[in-house]
Amino acid sequence: MTGRRRLAVMVAPMVAVCVFALATIDEWRGSWTGTIDIINGSTVLTGPLLASIAAGIQVSAARVRPVSGASPRSSWVPYRSAVEAWFVGMASYLVMVLMAVVCTLTVPHGGPAQWWALAAGVLVLGLGALIGALAAHLAPTPITVLLVGPALFLVGAFAPDPLPAVLRFGPSGNLTGLQFSVGDHLGRFGLIVGIGLASAVVFGPWRRHGRRFLTGAIALAV
Secondary structure (H helix, E strand, O other): OOOHHHHHHHHHHHHHHHHHHHHHOOOOOHHHHHHHHHHOOHHHHHHHHHHHHHHHHHHHHHHHHHHHHHOOOOOHHHHHHHHHHHHHHHHHHHHHHHHHHHHHHHHOOOOOHHHHHHHOOOOOHHHHEEEEEEHHHOOOOOOHHHHHHHHHHHHHHHOOOHHHHHOOOOOOOOOOOOOOHHHHHHHHHHHHHHHHHHHHHHHOOHHHOOHHHHHHHHHOOO
16 A cells, blocks of 8 residues: 555545534634634544554564664654644645635634634644653554543543643534633643653653653653
């Protein structure tokens, strides 16, 4: 399978989920705040799906571990899998942005357009890709690919605070006349970055050098 075909195969289900999110909620059209909210809100579904995609990429990479393991950079493979999956997520996210903006432009529209809030989707997709790749790095089996997505969705839906606030940025319903809180979003962005860094540190390339205590301490501090 060529690189472009592989990308299309992975992007297609992500875009299908985005279309589903747009079609099942009607209250956002015409409000720029609502439009941004539905775009970010789609990651409630696409984030877990991307985690499974990242896990699948990592499982494929693990099949050549006997060869790649001899490379001094072999410990970076899970991160490369996460980045590859994140590119897939960003491609579908841009399609989602385009579709939502066009939908709003076709009806009477207005309100504040806080485009910076779209960073939420970028970060959530990045975290989902990282979690999926690391999960498959720990357990490189098809079962991991099947389970990591639903598990991430359940964490975002039912886990104690602050995890739901990290993984769910909408959809929130009718937000006409309202604005996003800069302070609230920055705090949540910080949580996403912190969880991502802690996860990445635990599986850092130095973990093979007997520094597990130091690695764990750094992760806990983050």
